Amino acid sequence: MTIRVGIVGISGFGGGEAMRLVASHPSFELVYAAGEGSAGSRLADRFPGVPARLADxxxxxxxxxxxxKLDLLFASLPTGASAEALARVPAGTKIVDIGGDHRYxxxxxxxxxxxxxxxxxxxxRIANPGCFPAAVLTALAPLLANGLVEPGNIVIDAKTGISGAGRGGGDSRFGYAESNENLVPYGLLRHVHMPEMATTIQRLSGGSADGLVFTPHLVPMTRGVLATIYCRGRATTEHCLDAARRFYAGRAFVRVTDRPPQTRWATGSNLAFVSYAADPERNLxxxxxVVDNLGKGAAGQAxxxxxxxxxxxxxxxxDSAPVWP
Ligand SMILES: NC(=O)C1=CN([C@@H]2O[C@H](COP(=O)(O)OP(=O)(O)OC[C@H]3O[C@@H](n4cnc5c(N)ncnc54)[C@H](OP(=O)(O)O)[C@@H]3O)[C@@H](O)[C@H]2O)C=CC1
Ligand SMILES: CC(=O)N[C@@H](CCC(=O)OP(=O)(O)O)C(=O)O
Known part of the structure; x- marks a missing residue:
């Protein structure tokens, strides 16, 4: 069975990664690519390494x-730019929206x-999670589903590679000179991913996520998200690891590790790595x-x-392995 696929936003980081994955997918055939400023270019002009059959x-x-006529459309547009247009896509075309317009x-x-x-x-119609929620919620889900932590008392400290901001980039924070050898907190108290994280925490736990705190940081690397999440609970490390191993038993993409995960373990893959450390006496x-923001955080999960x-x-x-080193 061949599935006819389109990608809108293909010139961007998320769309480009979707193209890479679609190009090697056993059942997908890329037949449509779209964008705004890049319209009129051949794929090979944008991506010199694209497989020859897609070059033109x-x-x-x-x-x-x-x-x-498409069976499936991946939309990887700036958040805010996809809702109106995607509402006009025929019902028979399935959509995975990598941007933030349709979450919940x-x-x-x-x-x-x-x-x-x-x-x-x-x-x-699927709304792909944001890159930070992909890392955070994958780690928290087994704890929340098993009542091992309080849903209302969660503090998230997260780090992201610069590609998380997309090619569009926005302001000069994302240029080499300002991001290299620098560490930048941003989005304090009101980052756009807070609502989808709070809603999912409530769904998984049945309790309120009112006390949620989330601070992301830009770090000078190209890809990767690491979320370190502080929770209140009386579980031991082994309880948490066991809960996660049971929760993800038989699931292909989540690796539960004894040692703290590193961003590079996931680079170029759809893997997520989760781990835990707990001290019941400190109620901690x-x-x-860990995910690749363009993998599990975007195109891989899409x-x-x-x-x-x-x-x-x-x-x-x-099923390809991550890139190492
Ligand atoms: N980067 C990441 O790690 C992640 C990104 N996302 C989300 O995915 C979406 C895309 O992000 P990302 O790829 O990083 O962004 P980029 O800035 O790299 O790419 C944006 C893409 O959108 C296209 N575009 C912009 N405006 C229009 C328009 N009006 N009509 C058609 N195409 C348009 C651009 O095309 P052109 O060049 O032709 O103008 C470009 O291909 C965003 O919603 C982002 O928040 C989600 C998870 C992770
Ligand atoms: C470094 C950086 O700027 N990262 C983006 C997250 C990328 C993402 O997941 O975006 P959407 O939720 O819009 O799809 C941010 O913090 O907003």
Whole structure:
């Protein structure tokens, strides 16, 4: 079975990673690419290393009215830029939105693929989680589902590579001279990922996430997210590790590790690494989650979600090992 796939936002970091994964997917055929400023270029002009069979595909100006017949569309547009246009995509075309416009929006399933695949299979509109929630929620889910930590008392300290900001980049914080040898906190108290993390914590635990604190930091690396999460709970380290091993038993993409995970373990892959350290006497549980922001944090999880909604093996096109070193 060949699935006809389109990618809008293909010139960007998320869209480019989706293209890389789609190009080597056993059931997907890339037949449509779209964007704004890049419209009119061939894929090979943007990505000199693209497989030869895709080299001459021309990036079209994004307009849902001129879509060819597609089975599946990946949207990787700036948050705020996709809702209106995606509403005009025919119902028969499945969509995975990598941007933030549809997370916990009516009619869209929140695509936390490793945690609730059953809620995703059979849907046709998927909102991919943000890159920080991908790391944070994967680490927290086993603890919350087993009542091992208090949902209302969670403090998240997270680090991200610069590609998390996209090619568009925004201001000069993301240039080499300002990001190299520098460490920058941002988004304090009101980062855009807070609502989806709070809602998911409530869904997994049944309790309120009112006390949630989240501070991300830019670090001078290209890819990777590490979330270190401080929680209140009386569990031991072994309880937490056991809960995670049981929760993710048989799941392909989550690795539960005894030692603290490192960002490079996930680079270029759809893997998530989780680990825990806990001291019951101090009422303290530390959870750690690592993903590649462009892998599990964006295009990897998007392809995993696409596999789920297309009835394909969840691992199709996603089984290559991370890049090391
Ligand atoms: N980078 C990351 O790690 C992650 C990103 N995301 C989300 O994914 C989305 C894309 O991010 P990212 O790839 O990093 O961003 P980039 O800035 O790298 O890419 C943005 C893409 O959107 C296209 N675009 C912008 N405006 C329009 C428009 N009006 N019509 C059509 N295409 C448009 C650009 O195309 P063109 O060049 O042709 O103008 C470009 O391909 C965002 O919502 C982001 O928040 C989610 C998780 C992780
Ligand atoms: C470094 C950096 O700026 N990272 C982005 C997160 C990327 C992401 O997950 O974006 P969406 O939720 O918009 O899809 C940020 O903190 O907003």
């Amino acid at each position: 595909l021309v990036i079209e100006k994004w307009d849902p009215a001129t879509l060819p 929006v009516e009619g869209w399933a929140y695509g936390l693929a490793d945690v609730w695949p059953d809620r995703i299979a059979g849907q046709s 549980v530390i959870a750690m989650g 392809v995993q979600n696409a596999n789920l909604i297309c009835g394909l093996p969840e691992t199709a096109g996603l």
